[in-house]
Amino acid sequence: MNSISTMITTTTSTTKAATMSESKISARNVQVFYGEKHALRDVNIEIRPRSVTAFIGPSGCGKSTFLRCLNRMNDTIASCRVEGSIGIDGENIYDPKVDPVQLRAKVGMVFQKPNPFPKSIYENVAYGPRIHGLARKKSDLDDIVASALQKAGLWNEVKDRLQESGTGLSGGQQQRLCIARAVAVSPEIILMDEPCSALDPIATAKVEELIHELRSNYTIVIVTHSMQQAARVSQRTAMFHLGLLVEENDTDKMFTNPDDQRTQDYIMGRFG
Amino acid sequence: MSVGILIPVLLVLAALGFVLGKRQALALSDSQKTKLHSLPGYYGQTVALFTAVPALFLLGAWLILQPMAIESRIGGMIPDSVIPEGGARSLVMSDVRRIAGGLDAVLALGGMGEDELVRIGENLSTVRSRLAEVGVALVGDVPPVVFEAARAYRQDVKTGNMAMSVVVLVLAVALGLWAYRRIQPDMRARNVTESFVKSLLIAASMVAVLTTLGIVGSLVFETISFFKIYPASEFFFSTVWNPQFRGGSELGILPLLWGTLYVSLIALLVAVPIGLMIAIYLAEYASKTVRSLAKPAIEMLAGIPTIVYGLFALITVGPFLRDWLAQPLGLGTSSSSVLTAGLVMGIMIIPFVSSLSDDIINAVPQALRDGSYGLGATQSETIKQVVLPAALPGIVGAVLLAASRAIGETMIVVLGAGAAAKLDLNPFEAMTTVTVKIVSQLTGDTEFASPETLVAFALGLTLFVFTLGLNVLALYIVRKYREQYE
Numbered sequence: 001m002n003s004i005s006t007m008i009t010t011t012t013s014t015t016k017a018a019t020m021s022e023s024k025i026s027a028r029n030v031q032v033f034y035g036e037k038h039a040l041r042d043v044n045i046e047i048r049p050r051s052v053t054a055f056i057g058p059s060g061c062g063k064s065t066f067l068r069c070l071n072r073m074n075d076t077i078a079s080c081r082v083e084g085s086i087g088i089d090g091e092n093i094y095d096p097k098v099d100p101v102q103l104r105a106k107v108g109m110v111f112q113k114p115n116p117f118p119k120s121i122y123e124n125v126a127y128g129p130r131i132h133g134l135a136r137k138k139s140d141l142d143d144i145v146a147s148a149l150q151k152a153g154l155w156n157e158v159k160d161r162l163q164e165s166g167t168g169l170s171g172g173q174q175q176r177l178c179i180a181r182a183v184a185v186s187p188e189i190i191l192m193d194e195p196c197s198a199l200d201p202i203a204t205a206k207v208e209e210l211i212h213e214l215r216s217n218y219t220i221v222i223v224t225h226s227m228q229q230a231a232r233v234s235q236r237t238a239m240f241h242l243g244l245l246v247e248e249n250d251t252d253k254m255f256t257n258p259d260d261q262r263t264q265d266y267i268m269g270r271f272g
Numbered sequence: 273m274s275v276g277i278l279i280p281v282l283l284v285l286a287a288l289g290f291v292l293g294k295r296q297a298l299a300l301s302d303s304q305k306t307k308l309h310s311l312p313g314y315y316g317q318t319v320a321l322f323t324a325v326p327a328l329f330l331l332g333a334w335l336i337l338q339p340m341a342i343e344s345r346i347g348g349m350i351p352d353s354v355i356p357e358g359g360a361r362s363l364v365m366s367d368v369r370r371i372a373g374g375l376d377a378v379l380a381l382g383g384m385g386e387d388e389l390v391r392i393g394e395n396l397s398t399v400r401s402r403l404a405e406v407g408v409a410l411v412g413d414v415p416p417v418v419f420e421a422a423r424a425y426r427q428d429v430k431t432g433n434m435a436m437s438v439v440v441l442v443l444a445v446a447l448g449l450w451a452y453r454r455i456q457p458d459m460r461a462r463n464v465t466e467s468f469v470k471s472l473l474i475a476a477s478m479v480a481v482l483t484t485l486g487i488v489g490s491l492v493f494e495t496i497s498f499f500k501i502y503p504a505s506e507f508f509f510s511t512v513w514n515p516q517f518r519g520g521s522e523l524g525i526l527p528l529l530w531g532t533l534y535v536s537l538i539a540l541l542v543a544v545p546i547g548l549m550i551a552i553y554l555a556e557y558a559s560k561t562v563r564s565l566a567k568p569a570i571e572m573l574a575g576i577p578t579i580v581y582g583l584f585a586l587i588t589v590g591p592f593l594r595d596w597l598a599q600p601l602g603l604g605t606s607s608s609s610v611l612t613a614g615l616v617m618g619i620m621i622i623p624f625v626s627s628l629s630d631d632i633i634n635a636v637p638q639a640l641r642d643g644s645y646g647l648g649a650t651q652s653e654t655i656k657q658v659v660l661p662a663a664l665p666g667i668v669g670a671v672l673l674a675a676s677r678a679i680g681e682t683m684i685v686v687l688g689a690g691a692a693a694k695l696d697l698n699p700f701e702a703m704t705t706v707t708v709k710i711v712s713q714l715t716g717d718t719e720f721a722s723p724e725t726l727v728a729f730a731l732g733l734t735l736f737v738f739t740l741g742l743n744v745l746a747l748y749i750v751r752k753y754r755e756q757y758e
Contacts, residue, residue, distance in 0.1 A: 076645060078559070105648030115639035118662050127657065128647040178643065185647055 024049035024189065024219045025070060030084035032065050032074070039065050043084075043245045045238060052211060052220045054234035054251065056227065058271065061240040063223050067191050070221065071107035072100040088189070105132055108182030112194040114174035116166035116181075121158050124166040124177055125149060128185035144184055152180035153210050172203020179210060183218075190214065192222040196229065208233050227267055231255050239263045278331065278437055282444055286324035289448045293319030293455060301457045310462035315455050317465045323448035325472065327440050334436045342428045349421050364418065367410070371399075371422035372429070374408035381406055389423060491736060494729035502723040507730060513693035515713065515724045523727045525734060527693040531703040532735075535614045535685060536678040538699065542618025543678075544671055547625025551667075554626070555633035556655055567630070574623040578683040585616040585688030593700070604700035606690065611699040613688030617681055624674040632666030633659060665749045672746035676739040682707040706735050 023046035032040035040062045047053050055063035065074070072093060074080040085092045093103050105128070116124050125145040128134075135141035145162070149155040154176045158169070166177055175195055182190055192211070196204040211220060211233045224230050230237050231251060238248040239260070247260040258264050265271055290313075297315035301308045308315070343365060350364055375389065382388070392399060399414050414422075455461070499507070502523060510524025550570060554563050590607035593615075598604040636659050644654040660667070682705075690702030691712065713728040 071646065073642065073645060076642070101648050101650050103648075104646060109642075109646035111639060111642060111646070113639055115637070115643040117640060117643065117658050127644070127649075131647070131649050131653050131657070181643070181647065 023047055024088065025221075026087045027066075027069075028085045028087070030066070030069060030082065030086060032062070032069060032083075033081040034077070035079040039243055040069075041243045045245060045248055047219065047221060048236065049219045050215060050217070051236060052215050052222060052234040053236045053238065054230035055221065055223045055238050055240060056225075056230050056266070057240035057246075058266065059225075062243045063238075063240040064193055066240065066245075067193055067221060067223050070189070070191055071104045071109055073104075073109065075100055105185050106187055107189040107191060108185060108187035110175070110178050110182055110190065110192040110195045113198050114171055114178055116169070116174050116177050118165065118167050120163045121149075121166045121169070121177060122162040125180050125184045128181060132185060134185070148180040148184035149177075151183050151214065152176045153206065153213075154180055170203070172199050172206060175199060175203070175207055176210065179207070179214075183214070187218065189219045189221065192220065194223050194225060197225060204229070227255070239266065241266070274433070275331070275335065278440060279328070281441070282324050282327050282331075285441075285444050285448060286320040289319035289323040289452065290316035293317075293452055296452060296455050297457070297461070300455065304457055306457040308457050309460050310465075314461035314465050315459070318461050318468070319448055319451045319455070321465065321468050322451035323444050325468070326447055327444035330443055331436070331440050334440070338429075338432045338436065342425065342432060345428065346421050346425050349424060350417060354415050354417050368418060368421045368425050370408055371403065371410070371414060371418065372425040374403040374406055375422060375426060377406035377408070378402050488733075488736070491729050491733040494726055495733045497721075498723060498726035498730045502727065507727070511695055513709070515727070517722075517724060519722075521724055523723060525706070525731065527695045528704065528706045528709050528731065529734075530695050531610070531685075531689070531693065532679055532705040532707070534610050534699075534703060535617060535681075535689060535705055536675060538611060538614025539617035539621060539678040539681075540671065540675055542615055543621040543625050543674055546618075547622045547674070548629055548667065550622070550626035551629035551633055552655060552660075554630045556651065556659070567627070571623045571627055573620060574627075576620070578620065578681060579687075581616050581620050582683040582687030585612050585684055589616055590688060598700040601700075603698055606700065606702045608688060608690035608702040609700045610689050610703045613685045614699070616688055617678055617684045620681070620684065621674045621677055624677055625670055628670035628673065629663070629667045632663045632670065635666070636662045665752055669746040669750035672742050672749070676742040676746070679735065679739055679742070680707060681705075682711060686711070706731050710735075 025045075025047040027043055027045045030040060030043040031038070043062075043066060055067060057063045068074045069082055069086060070088075070093075074082060082094060085094060087093070088103075088107065091098070093100075117127065119127070122145055125148050126141055129141060129144045135144055146155065146159075149158060154173060157173060158164075158177075166174065169177060175198075179190075179195075196207050199207065208229065211222065214220060222230075222233065234251045236248065237251045237254040239246045239254070239258075239262070241262050247254070247258060247263045249259065254263065255267060258267065294312045294316035297308055297312045301312075346368060347361060347365055350361065350368075355361055355364055375392075378392075379388065392402070399419065400410050403410060507523055507525055509526065510522055511526045512522040512524050513527045515521040515523060554567060558566065586608075590609065590612040593609060593612055594605065594607045597611075598606070598609065640658050640662060641654055644658045645651075649657070685705045685708050689704060689708075691704045691708060692702045693709065694701060694703050696703065710728045710731050713725055713731075
């Protein structure tokens with residue numbers, strides 16, 4: 001609880017979330033079906049603002065599915081059905097009134113495999129601000145691109161070659177470009193789906209460092225297969241198993257003294 | 273032995289070779305107590321391949337060469353006196369072939385022997401009626417020389433076929449035996465089979481390459497003889513196309529090229545937007561059921577024979593455009609027009625654009641779409657700004673392939689756009705294209721050495737270079753596109 005209170009005191013811009021409730025995202029009785037398959041059962045979780053929450057669990061446990069519910073990316077899968085409610089800042093994002101397109105501007109996403117568009121580095125970052133009309137003038141757009149690249153720690157590496165193709169960067173740079181692309185839309189939440197699984201240890205370290213810095217401005221939810229990564233970057237950890245949210249706890253407690261036997265077994269490497 | 277029997281015999285021999293080869297390999301390995309280099313089946317395969325494949329090749333070559341050899345020998349037997357005025361030796365030769373075939377039927381019908389032919393030959397007046405009985409109708413009485421030629425032809429074909437069967441079978445058995453004797457446990461049978469199969473595949477691809485070379489070669493050869501009797505500068509730069517069969521023609525390609533490009537342009541203006549929109553709908557919006565129904569239905573357009581499209585242009589689209597557009601606007605009174613042909617051709621090539629583009633759009637990784645949706649882009653924004661730019665090189669390739677299809681199209685133009693060679697901008701005017709003129713220059717009773725006929729080859733070669741260039745460009749662009757995601 002101590003960490004939360006310090007976080008709230010450091011809050012400067014988005015006071016709205018803090019005043020409405022302690023949690024940025026609150027999921028109630030979330031069920032997900034892929035056709036006949038019941039992929040997630042009755043998930044309830046509160047995710048705190050301006051912190052990193054890690055989802056861990058064995059493959060196929062539903063952690064990525066749940067992550068994709070948070071910005072309604074599952075809408076693009078025809079057979080997928082979501083029940084229950086997920087509130088962001090107190091508003092149910094599965095309410096029919098909510099436009100998933102606007103929701104995704106607020107809840108950015110970084111994917112497992114770096115997926116820069118086959119455009120220039122500049123255009124990759126400018127894409128989001130353009131479609132949302134965030135810049136009126138070319139110079140505004142330039143500023144947004146520069147600041148997003150700076151926040152993603154990529155500026156110094158690419159500032160001289162903004163017009164080169166984004167696909168020509170190294171894997172780690174591509175992933176940071178994707179983070180810059182997400183940041184450029186000024187989201188409040190950033191979802192990361194195993195962002196380092198395709199990267200080497202050095203690139204991974206850079207991305208983790210970046211997550212650390214982004215934490216002060218964004219609510220970050222990260223899915224990871226690496227227990228060490230979860231321990232390094234997150235404050236809270238949620239353990240999924242067979243479509244159930246098994247345990248959700250402070251990361252420190254989770255990795256030292258978990259409440260659930262299954263978490264214990266998974267962390268000790270007994271399954272998964 | 274006829275080919276129909278020879279081929280099954282060869283296959284049986286090959287199968288036998290396989291069984292024996294396999295058995296031999298196993299037996300040798302047992303008796304010498306050594307391990308086989310390859311699986312036993314490979315030893316059998318080497319025998320089977322060596323038995324069947326060279327023999328089949330020889331058979332094929334023989335079937336092509338034998339008629340040519342016989343033809344030239346029998347052709348030499350026919351004196352110029354029997355060739356009718358204005359006719360050609362080849363016409364007499366075709367008579368010879370028909371009579372020879374007829375005689376076979378006569379003999380088979382009457383159950384007669386070869387010596388009967390001598391008797392028939394002595395009484396030539398009956399030959400015509402007897403041949404008519406078996407369904408071979410001849411124009412006049414058979415001259416004795418022609419009858420003799422026909423007999424000799426039969427004889428040659430018979431001996432030729434006999435020799436073929438013998439040589440082919442001997443080759444099969446000899447190579448089969450050789451391969452069988454070669455079997456040793458340490459023989460690398462697998463590698464032998466591999467390289468044998470590889471050379472087979474190379475041979476298959478050579479067929480396509482050699483055919484292309486042959487086509488180009490024949491075009492180039494005739495084109496050169498055309499340019500010997502007609503100045504190339506006139507051909508390429510004259511704006512008048514006016515062939516006269518008495519000589520003194522003006523054979524400028526420009527009006528034809530203009531017609532070709534104009535019709536193709538209209539066709540592309542129809543096909544590209546519609547095809548592209550179909551592709552986007554099918555790839556991005558359509559449900560699986562709709563897609564599985566709509567795609568084959570659209571591809572059916574490409575399967576309709578072009579003559580049917582031509583009829584559609586002639587009796588439906590042409591008059592419709594004339595009555596509802598050209599005449600009210602005062603732009604023309606012709607029912608054949610560039611617009612008619614272009615519209616109908618455009619419909620024909622829609623599936624080329626839509627099907628290829630659909631495949632290409634589908635090949636754009638889902639990750640890119642997810643990335644775009646994840647940033648809060650709508651579906652149409654994603655398609656416009658991410659999917660289409662990523663697929664653009666491939667789409668350009670598809671369009672160029674469709675364009676080369678349009679440029680080569682003939683039937684729709686003949687029936688839809690008419691045959692008048694004109695340089696005109698009015699789309700309601702009748703015009704014509706290179707392909708149509710190739711057909712019209714080569715049909716009819718013309719001698720083959722005049723510029724009016726030979727120009728067809730120059731036209732053909734120009735067209736070939738044109739579409740080849742487009743294809744190369746298309747392939748280049750498509751290949752460049754592929755590199756992006758691999």
